[in-house]
Amino acid sequence: MVHSVSEIELIKLAARLYYVDSLSQVEVARLLAVSQAKVSRLLQLAREKGVVQITVSEYEPRVPELEQRLADTYDLGHVAVIRDPHVRTTASIRSNVGYFGAPVVTRLLRAGQVIGLTGGRVLAELIRHVSASDHLGGLRVVQLMGSIGADVAEFDAVELSRRLANVLGGTLYTLNTPALVSSAASRNSFLKLEQVRAVWKLYNEMDVALVGIGSLSDSSFIERGTYRAEDLKRMHALGAVGEICGRFYDANGHECQSEFRDRIVSIQFNELRRIPLTVGVTAGSGRAEAIAPVLRVGLVKALIIDENGARAVLEIADKSNRKGKKKGAQVR
Amino acid sequence: MVHSVSEIELIKLAARLYYVDSLSQVEVARLLAVSQAKVSRLLQLAREKGVVQITVSEYEPRVPELEQRLADTYDLGHVAVIRDPHVRTTASIRSNVGYFGAPVVTRLLRAGQVIGLTGGRVLAELIRHVSASDHLGGLRVVQLMGSIGADVAEFDAVELSRRLANVLGGTLYTLNTPALVSSAASRNSFLKLEQVRAVWKLYNEMDVALVGIGSLSDSSFIERGTYRAEDLKRMHALGAVGEICGRFYDANGHECQSEFRDRIVSIQFNELRRIPLTVGVTAGSGRAEAIAPVLRVGLVKALIIDENGARAVLEIADKSNRKGKKKGAQVR
DNA sequence: ACAAATCGCGAATATCTATTCCTTCGAAAG
DNA sequence: CTTTCGAAGGAATAGATATTCGCGATTTGT
Numbered sequence: 001m002v003h004s005v006s007e008i009e010l011i012k013l014a015a016r017l018y019y020v021d022s023l024s025q026v027e028v029a030r031l032l033a034v035s036q037a038k039v040s041r042l043l044q045l046a047r048e049k050g051v052v053q054i055t056v057s058e059y060e061p062r063v064p065e066l067e068q069r070l071a072d073t074y075d076l077g078h079v080a081v082i083r084d085p086h087v088r089t090t091a092s093i094r095s096n097v098g099y100f101g102a103p104v105v106t107r108l109l110r111a112g113q114v115i116g117l118t119g120g121r122v123l124a125e126l127i128r129h130v131s132a133s134d135h136l137g138g139l140r141v142v143q144l145m146g147s148i149g150a151d152v153a154e155f156d157a158v159e160l161s162r163r164l165a166n167v168l169g170g171t172l173y174t175l176n177t178p179a180l181v182s183s184a185a186s187r188n189s190f191l192k193l194e195q196v197r198a199v200w201k202l203y204n205e206m207d208v209a210l211v212g213i214g215s216l217s218d219s220s221f222i223e224r225g226t227y228r229a230e231d232l233k234r235m236h237a238l239g240a241v242g243e244i245c246g247r248f249y250d251a252n253g254h255e256c257q258s259e260f261r262d263r264i265v266s267i268q269f270n271e272l273r274r275i276p277l278t279v280g281v282t283a284g285s286g287r288a289e290a291i292a293p294v295l296r297v298g299l300v301k302a303l304i305i306d307e308n309g310a311r312a313v314l315e316i317a318d319k320s321n322r323k324g325k326k327k328g329a330q331v332r
Numbered sequence: 333m334v335h336s337v338s339e340i341e342l343i344k345l346a347a348r349l350y351y352v353d354s355l356s357q358v359e360v361a362r363l364l365a366v367s368q369a370k371v372s373r374l375l376q377l378a379r380e381k382g383v384v385q386i387t388v389s390e391y392e393p394r395v396p397e398l399e400q401r402l403a404d405t406y407d408l409g410h411v412a413v414i415r416d417p418h419v420r421t422t423a424s425i426r427s428n429v430g431y432f433g434a435p436v437v438t439r440l441l442r443a444g445q446v447i448g449l450t451g452g453r454v455l456a457e458l459i460r461h462v463s464a465s466d467h468l469g470g471l472r473v474v475q476l477m478g479s480i481g482a483d484v485a486e487f488d489a490v491e492l493s494r495r496l497a498n499v500l501g502g503t504l505y506t507l508n509t510p511a512l513v514s515s516a517a518s519r520n521s522f523l524k525l526e527q528v529r530a531v532w533k534l535y536n537e538m539d540v541a542l543v544g545i546g547s548l549s550d551s552s553f554i555e556r557g558t559y560r561a562e563d564l565k566r567m568h569a570l571g572a573v574g575e576i577c578g579r580f581y582d583a584n585g586h587e588c589q590s591e592f593r594d595r596i597v598s599i600q601f602n603e604l605r606r607i608p609l610t611v612g613v614t615a616g617s618g619r620a621e622a623i624a625p626v627l628r629v630g631l632v633k634a635l636i637i638d639e640n641g642a643r644a645v646l647e648i649a650d651k652s653n654r655k656g657k658k659k660g661a662q663v664r
Numbered sequence: 665a666c667a668a669a670t671c672g673c674g675a676a677t678a679t680c681t682a683t684t685c686c687t688t689c690g691a692a693a694g
Numbered sequence: 695c696t697t698t699c700g701a702a703g704g705a706a707t708a709g710a711t712a713t714t715c716g717c718g719a720t721t722t723g724t
Contacts, residue, residue, distance in 0.1 A: 009391070010418035016391040025711065031431060032417055033424030035674045040712055046388075055385045056378075059341070059348040085364055086342035092365030099363055357681060367704045372682055670721070681710070687703090694697075 008051075014039055015046040061100040066310040070303065073317045074295040078279070078302035080104040081310040090284065093306050097283045098125025101304040103134075105210065105279060108302070109168070111136040113207040116144045116267065116275070117161045118245050120212025120220060122283045124155035126304065132167050139170025142202045144209060145245045145266030146179035148224040155220070173199045177265045179246050180226050184262035191265070203267055206275045211300065213282045214243035215290040221246070231260070242290025244299065245272070251289070253297030269299060277301055288312030292320075340383075346371055347378040393432040398642040402635065405649045406627040410611070410634035412436040413642040422616065425638050429615045430457025433636040435466075437542065437611060440634070441500065443468040445539035448476045448599065448607070449493045450577050452544025452552060454615045456487035458636065464499050471502025474534045476541060477577045477598030478511035480556040487552070505531045509597045511578050512558050516594035523597070535599055540609045543632065546575035547622040553578070563592070574622025576631065577604070583621075585629030601631060609633055620644030624652075 010032065017028045018039070025039040032039065046052045066081040082097045105126060109115060117123070141164050143157045153159070158174055165172040175196060181187050190196055214220065216236050221227040221243070232240075240248035240256045245266035248256040255261065255269050272278060280300035282291060285308040292313055294300045305313070342364065349360045350371070357371040364371070378384045398413040414429045437458060441447060449455070473496050475489045485491070490506055497504040507528060513519050522528055546552065548568050553559040553575070564572075572580035572588045577598035580588040587593070587601050604610060612632035614623060617640040624645055626632045637645070 006418055009415075012389060012391040013393075013417065015388045016393075019386050019388045024709090031424065031427050033419040033421045036711075037674060037713080038672090041673095044712090051389050053387045054351050055387075056347045056351045057344060057383050059344040061345075061348075083341075085345065086338055087365040089365045092363065095363050356679085368681075369683085369704060370702090373703090376682090666724090668721100668723080670719100672719085673717090675715090675717105677712100677714075679710100679712070681708100683706100683708070685704105685706085687705100689702085690700095692697100692699080694695105 008049075011042050011046045011049065011051050014042040015052045018043055019052055061096075063307050063310070066307065066314065069314055070295075070305075070310060073314065074303075076295065076302055077277070078104070078108065080304045082304070082306050084307040088308070093308070094122050094125050094283050097122055097281070097304060097306045098127075099129045101126045101281060102129035102131070104304060105281070106130055106134045106168075108277065108279065109136060109139070109208060112138040114140045114142060114202055114205045115164065115170075116142045116203070116206050116209035116211075117157055117164065118144045118209075118211045118266075119148060119153075119155050119157040119160060120214070120281070121155045123210060123212045123281045124160055126210075126281055127160045127163050130164060130167050135167070135169050137169040139165060139168055140173060140202060141165040141170050142173040142199055142206065143175045144203075144211070145264075146175050146177040146181075148179050148220060148226050148246075153224065173202055175199055175265065179265055180260065181263050181265060187263055187265055196265075203271050204274070207277065209267075209272065209275045209278045211244055211272075211278060211280055213280050213287060213290050213294065213300070215287045216240060216242070218284070218286055219243065227260075234258075235260075241293060242287075244269075244294060249293060249299075251293050253293040253299055273299055279304060282306075283309055285309050285312035288316050292316045340381075343374050343378045343381065343383050346374040347384045350375055351384055393428075395639050395642070398639065398646065401646055402627075402637075402642060405646065406635075408627065408634055409609070410436070410440065412636045414636070414638050416639040420640070425640070426454050426457050426615045429454055429613070429636060429638045430459075431461045433458045433613060434461035434463070436636060437613075438462055438466045438500075440540060440609065440611065441468060441471070442539070444470040446472045446474060446534055446537045447496065447502075448474045448535070448538050448541035448543075449489055449496060450476045450541075450543045450598075451480060451485075451487050451489040451492060452546070452613070453487050455542060455544045455613045456492055458542075458613055459492045459495050462496060462499050467499070467501050469501040471497060471500055472505060472534060473497040473502050474505045474531055474538065475507045476535075476543070477596075478507050478509040478513075480511050480552060480558050485556065505534055507531055507597065511597060512592065513595050513597060519595055519597060528597075535603050536606070538607045540611065541599075541604065541607045542611050542613055543576055543604075545612050545614045545619060545622050545626065545632070547619045548572060548574070550616070550618055551575065559592075566590075567592075573625060574619075576601075576626060581625060581631075583625050585625040585631055605631055611636060614638075615641055617641050617644035620648050624648045 014028055014032060017023045017031060025036045029036045029039045061083055063081040063083050067079040070076060070079045080101055082100045085092045085096045141161045143161045145157055147156050147158055162172050177190050177196065181190060216232045222229060235248050235256060235258060238256050238258060239250040241251050242249055246264045247266065247269060248258065250256055278300050279302040281304045283306040287309055346360055346364065349355045349363060357368045361368045361371045393415055395413040395415055399411040402408060402411045412433055414432045417424045417428045473493045475493045477489055479488050479490055494504050509522050509528065513522060548564045554561060567580050567588060567590060570588050570590060571582040573583050574581055578596045579598065579601060580590065582588055610632050611634040613636045615638040619641055
């Protein structure tokens with residue numbers, strides 16, 4: 001692919017006519033007596049070779065100020081607060097967090113690590129935007145909880161794990177069980193399965209876990225029919241404010257006792273807490289009450305969140321600071 | 333059309349995603365929760381507002397060295413030597429000369445002037461590329477010779493004059509006669525027509541004339557059937573080397589005596605020579621022998637020519653310099 | 665020297681982008 | 695409160711661009 005001097009002149013000429021004089025490629029082609037296809041290729045070369053330079057004034061996709069405050073307040077190692085898009089629909093906020101969160105998360109991972117994943121819509125968006133060019137290799141990607149519905153949804157832990165393993169390079173360790181089984185006994189028999197136990201063992205070797213944080217009001221579990229609205233109402237009465245891996249916890253970050261606790265197939269909080277790096281991935285200000293507790297107790301050690309969500313979380317922190325004992329939180 | 337801060341952030345984001353991350357507009361639209369149409373508009377704004385800056389490394393469409401040599405050799409006021417394109421077909425060379433020659437010519441013109449035009453394919457290309465944004469107004473555009481064929485071709489003097497008058501703004505003065513009539517008597521009766529005489533009078537007020545320079549070997553006149561190949565052969569035997577406005581001349585730039593001379597309806601050489609600025613527009617190295625004489629005798633005072641043609645003309649100049657008396661030409 | 669592989673190109677086509685047209689919404693005027 | 699105007703944006707579509715495919719030329723390997 002060597003280009004002669006006159007070839008480079010040709011490229012310059014094409015670039016000049018197209019970008020400066022804004023002729024169409026067909027017009028340029030006529031002028032140069034080549035095909036439009038060739039003009040398209042010439043222009044690509046022009047961009048690659050720097051004959052044409054396109055500079056875009058920097059867009060800052062993150063909000064450093066909020067990141068700093070969150071990191072200070074909850075003593076987090078890594079925080080990414082993703083600036084909200086102009087049009088704030090749930091979907092656009094999610095995909096924004098996914099798009100700009102993906103490279104942040106990717107940079108936390110190293111070749112050969114054991115990575116755990118749950119499901120969730122925001123997490124799904126993030127995984128979608130993990131680029132194949134960040135290939136690491138040798139990962140072991142482990143599913144942290146069973147599947148939510150009978151059918152495998154786009155954002156189930158299995159699907160996300162599979163995609164991550166494919167894109168970054170690594171092996172998928174799948175649980176192949178539902179998230180919620182009919183009884184404690186049933187759960188125990190599941191856990192005895194060789195396949196499941198092999199996965200479970202990896203929980204102790206895990207380097208990074210990526211988890212979604214669920215609220216009681218807007219939950220994938222209801223959408224997918226695993227829990228019913230009444231179930232959540234009851235859990236709420238018991239003090240539950242959020243959910244991770246299908247497990248409910250209260251405002252102090254303690255897991256709630258309930259009929260479900262023994263029927264859920266997923267990593268346990270004590271195991272989760274031992275993982276060196278647990279990254280919460282979430283979007284939307286309605287989640288704040290679910291997020292604050294797990295940050296406070298260190299169940300989640302890093303956070304990818306949207307701008308509005310971040311503000312909501314900080315507001316909660318401020319409130320409890322003002323009236324309660326100033327435990328762990330400090331004003332900056 | 334005022335844009336808020338968040339609107340500008342939106343523009344930046346769109347530009348960033350499109351130009352830096354090279355997402356398609358549809359993908360950007362999904363991410364921003366707007367339509368693709370809006371993204372297209374945002375990107376346009378981004379370019380207009382300088383959020384995106386596209387710089388193209390300079391392409392030098394002209395060859396200053398050859399221009400200098402031609403100007404020195406023939407004492408020309410204005411010379412443009414247009415760099416040859418990579419692929420040298422007759423068509424691509426012509427359109428190149430037209431494209432880059434057009435602004436040069438336009439810059440020579442002033443509002444209110446009387447401009448004369450002949451026909452010709454290169455001149456046609458040039459006129460084609462005169463941009464409406466260079467509107468001057470008040471021009472009088474005069475046809476310097478009759479039409480070559482029965483049908484009006486793309487590159488007939490009428491058509492070119494009409495277009496120039498339209499684009500730059502001015503009135504068209506058309507001859508409405510054939511270029512070659514059947515007899516001297518016929519010619520005389522044509523010249524007596526009030527309409528024709530009105531045009532002819534303008535020849536004395538003319539500020540600028542744009543003329544093509546024809547060779548005997550490759551002539552529009554043959555293509556259009558005005559002259560036959562035998563005619564040209566005969567003219568060649570009489571010493572003719574070129575043609576301007578349908579009039580033949582020899583290597584010394586003197587008009588040839590011939591049966592045609594009294595039958596051609598076009599401006600005369602003595603009138604042409606009085607015009608303050610006569611611009612020759614030509615392309616192709618085969619024309620060199622026709623070009624050199626008219627430059628030497630000052631029938632043409634400025635030149636728009638392609639690179640190869642320029643070299644050929646200079647070669648002729650060098651040759652006659654070396655063996656003949658060093659009249660007017662100087663080595664630089 | 666000949667076959668095989670590679671390259672470069674343009675025609676056809678798939679894909680992406682710009683524009684047109686129309687609807688909606690909100691502000692200003694009546 | 696109603697009407698009118700204009701701005702803003704999306705759906706449909708016209709128009710432009712990128713990609714695929716296959717062919718012929720050129721180089722490479724045997």
